[in-house]
Amino acid sequence: MxxxxxxxxxxxxxxxxxxxxxxxxxxxxxxxxxxxxxxxxxxxxxxxxxxxxxxxxxxxxxxxxxxxxxxxxxxxxxxxxxxxxxxxxxxxxxxxxxxRATPALVRLDAGTPWIDPRHGAGWRRAWREVSTARPPRGYDDPRGLPELRALLADRLARTRGLAVDPDEVVVTNGTTDGLRHLLTVLPPGPVALEDPGYRAAVETVRGLGRPVRDLPALAPVTDLRGAVAAYVTPAHQHPLGRVLPGPERVALLAAAGAAEAVVVEDDYDSEFRYDVAPVPALASLDRGRVAYLGTAAKSVAPSLRLGWLVPPPALLDRINDRRVVTHEGAAWPVQRAFLALLRDGYVDQVVRSARRVYAERAPRVAAALAPYAEPAGPVAGMYSTWLLPEPDALRAQEAARRAGFGVALLSGYCRSSGLTGLVVGFGGVSDEELDRALAALVSGLG
The missing domain is CATH 1.10.10.10 (Winged helix-like DNA-binding domain superfamily/Winged helix DNA-binding domain)
Known part of the structure; x- marks a missing residue:
């Protein structure tokens, strides 16, 4: 029929x-x-x-x-x-x-990337390769596939100025998984996290039973006494967008050294700078003090749940030994597919395409919101944050919701900080959806 x-x-x-x-x-x-x-x-x-x-x-x-x-x-x-x-x-x-059942909102979140559908053939080719590859007989190397770790080490050197041996790279089930493995081998004590900051990192720390210490995101870090680690996003502070200046990087490392604390660098979207060249990774300044976290979530897909950790050398064996016992390595099919995506140039292609799209969309967001709000930092990556009074932010959020869109409040990222405003993502939507969402936000602010 x-x-x-x-x-x-x-x-x-x-x-x-x-x-x-x-x-x-x-x-x-x-x-x-x-x-x-x-x-x-x-x-x-x-x-x-x-x-x-x-x-x-x-x-x-x-x-x-x-x-x-x-x-x-x-x-x-x-x-x-x-x-x-x-x-x-x-x-x-x-x-x-x-x-009544109503459709879920189209979310303008800060973490969903734009993936150009023209590159779909490379994605499908990688998964066909997985389907014909022979999986390991038992549990594979808890550090991750050797070939994948070699490609990741090469990529870190090429794009982030971080020279590491492949054996120093640990493949993880995403950023929070890497953070969890790192904190598990550290001595008891609180962890300092940026405020406002990445909510999933905060909940990961709390889930391990560790106290959370707030670090004001716009102030230099000069004292980490009593903390065992400090989690930061220096290349593009989440969610304010600030780049950590050179003198403050030096001060942070000095404070960590004085407190014998580990600095955890979450380098979640440095590939998407289009206003300036990406700044080198903080870990390149002090490999002995900084643990580096990277992710495929912003370049390929959050649902891959794949990331990588480069811990300080003194912690590497303890992390790997624990993973041998717990079998907490990343899924072999996902690693195998990402290996092909890296090797065949798919990741570089989607990053270049997304960077162009973000560079075009960011000014449109700024043109719509600048008459009503103040940008919290440089507009880069796949979202921008706008400072305005909470009543205005709530009114704009409600107008967007009525139009079918979900937009986050900056206050939702804060713990002790009093900052208020909107966090507007523009990666995981179409151009037409973005235009409708911006029109709705403006209607709520006008």
Whole structure:
């Protein structure tokens, strides 16, 4: 039985900002979210839809490729393009309001990257390679695949100025996993963390039963007495965006040395500087005092749950010995796929593409919000933070929510800090979604 294509009730407005392809993908996404399109529905071909809308075929192809990459659609060879049988994540997990189910918000978060769908062939090729590779007979090397650690060591030297031996690199299940392994081998005592700062790191420290000590994120660190470690994001402070100045880096390392504390450097998105060249890793200044954390979450996908840790040499054997006993290494298929993605240039490609997209989107965010708020720091990476009074931030957040978007309050990242404002991510959305979200925020601030 042949399934006929559905009719898409869509019109495009050429006067709106952003690309027509982004506008089209947003319109189709809306139909998926509100239930107009159902699982298994067949969509018109890109050629037929282009004719109906009076646009070039490249516009419809771009929209379909984006939705395929996001998991909303699936292509069936020789048959056409269909609404994904597994459904889309936002449509499949509704939020209950009384007896009604409403779609979850499209979140403008600070951690979801932009992945150009044009690079999808490299992603699929890496996973095909995993499917034909022979897995280890038992538990593999808890440090991670030797070939992967070699590529990571080369990448750290090339992009972060950090010269390490592959045997000094430990592959982890993401940043917080690396932090947990590091803290487990340190003596008892509190951990100092930036305030405002990365909430997952705070909860990781608390989950280990360690006291949290607040470090004001905008003040130099000159005293770490009593702390066993200090967690910092010096290349792009999360979430304020500040780059730790050279003199303050020296002061931080001096304070750590005086307290015999470990500095934990979370280098989560240094590859996405587009205002200046990336600053060298803090660990390059003092390998004996600084533990370096890296992640694939911002360059490839948060759901990979893959990261790497370069601990101070004195702690390396203790971390590895513990992982031998606990079997807490990263999943072999994920390591094997990321090895192929690094080796074949996929990671470099998606980073370059994302950097261009972020560099174009950041000024649009600034143009919309600058009349109402003050930027907390340099605009770089995939988000920007804006300082404004809490009542104004709440009003803007509510306006965005009514339009279907989730935007975080800066106060949610604070513990003792009194800073207030908005944290606006622009990586994990389409151009059309970003424009609609910014319009909603402005309506709440105007």
């Amino acid at each position: 042949v399934t006929l294509p559905v009719t898409l009730p869509i019109t495009l407005d050429r006067s709106l900002p952003g690309s027509l392809g982004g506008q089209l993908s947003g319109r189709v996404r809306d139909l998926l979210v509100d239930g107009t399109l159902a699982r298994g529905d067949r969509l018109p071909s890109s050629r037929a839809l282009a004719g109906e809308l009076g646009v070039s075929r490249s516009v419809t192809e771009q929209a379909y490729e984006q939705l395929l990459a996001e998991g909303w659609l699936e292509a069936r060879r020789g048959s056409g393009t269909y609404v994904a049988a597994t459904g889309a994540a936002r449509a499949a997990v509704p939020t209950r309001v009384g007896a």
